Amino acid sequence: MNQIEIDNVSCGYSQQDVLKQVSLCIEPGKVLVLLGPNGSGKTTLLRALFNLVVVNQGKVLIEDQAVNELSRKEVAQKMALAPQLETPEWPMTVEETVELGRSSHRGWLQPFRAEDTAIVSTALQQTGLVELSQRKITEISGGEWRRTLIARALAQQTKVLCLDEPTTGLDLKYQVETLTLIRNLAHERDLTVILTLHDLNLASCFADQIVLLSQGRIAATGTGEEVLTEARLSEVYQTKVKVLPHPEYKTPFIVPVL
């Protein structure tokens, strides 16, 4: 069974479509990376999964149910999103912010259970935030804030995990650690992971499936070797690139040609 099915979806922020007639099936246990130049519709596609944009045509199904027919709570129990942009306004602690990820799993008046505490502390451990758990979110670095958002999404314990540019602002160590964690979760717990990335080489290393978007349409989909070809990347990104084999893993390794 497909975890997520996007059926001929056209959507955007008003009547004007940013994504045009996109169809895609996403299987569980795989890491799917959305690639594409700025404005190609990567974030819009993620937002369409959560019914956060105006869908003018087509439908998004999760476990064979239309997303727009599910309640917000049901959606949050099935899918979690770590957004690209979110500014902290109030000085909550990192731990309190991650605890909000448990919101959809308990009633609005139900107190925090031991089970919730355990899940939150695991999410903090997985993202390397244990030492920072009592720090205020208004006083941590951009990279630490991004890890907090990922931890909050992990605390939702959903079968589908979406991350919008999770590596932006992270140093190399955390880029690799975060993507390794996410890939392990996908493979070991059979999660469906959907990421948007700008770094083609990270995408090539970590993706099981890549979807290359260009001007709101799918330009190519498949494995790294199938999608990341010199001709296609040069055309979509409108800049010359060279694709070499990665010295260690033999996956495509992309370098720009100046």
Added chain:
Amino acid sequence: MQPRQLFLIWRLIPLTVFLLVSLLVGIHWGAVELSFDEIRQNLWNPSADSQISMILWQIRLPRVILAACVGGGLAVAGAAFQGVFRNPLADPFVIGASGGAALGATIALLCLSGSVSIITGIWQIPWLILSAFLGAMLVVGVVFLIAALSHAGRNAPLLTLILAGMALSSFTSALVSLIMFLNHEMLSTIFNWLLGSFSGRHWNEIVLTVPVIFSSAGLIWLLSRPLDLLSFGDETALMLGLSTGKFRAIILIAATMCTAACVAVSGVIGFLGLMAPHMTRILLGPRHGLLVPGSCLLGAGLMVLADTLARTVIAPAEIPVGIVTAMMGCPFFLFLLVSRWQQKK
């Protein structure tokens, strides 16, 4: 109950003590000073012919209790508005509640004073409170309607709500000014009401308004978890499983009702609804589960102290309490602006 929840309740104890001390100070001080012994005696054994008992039960107690309820109510409404609008500078009057209440009360005062006054005797005060309350709810209703119409089918964005609230506040204040201009003889009555005061309030006012304040503030507290999510913005709240439109509407209506009841009974008392939640946030953090009851206790205590100051500084005359809160609040507001600016820098 888990140790975690017990620990949270413990954190409210200092503010509870602050409120109790404020109440005691408020009862003790006044044009006639009541000693703590007299207060204790007359509190447990009131006697009909004792003057002290009369002062305590008919003047001091209703006044401090009402001041505490209004202070607590305004502070809770302020915490709710700041959370929902994600704006630390929002206060209970941000979406036009005070403008509407002022207009309602002005019209009521006008009807009461006319030579053909239709409402007399004991009905005057309920009439004033009801008009102010209806005025507030009406203006806020129009604000919501405008915001909804300008974004048909989608959730009204917060900015539209604030702007519509500001526009209607200006409109209602122009109407109030016009009424004052056309009715010179009513100038000081309306003006005194607009400045906010607890002078001459009795148990009637408490019975009429406190249930509204308590129930709406209680509802806001029950919804403190949704408020936590809303304070992260609409999209985050949606992604974390909250039906934002429904919860935001319930919280805003509750906060508006709370404000309207407070304004109706005491006039327009500014700054406290802005100040108390901020001070509580510094003391107890931004989670609404603690912030809402904490703001309520602190706001109540501060209002009782402000009112005590208002009636003792130039005793036997009184300053409207709105002037005291504004004079306390303005420096705080400026401090807030400067510290936020430095934080951003």
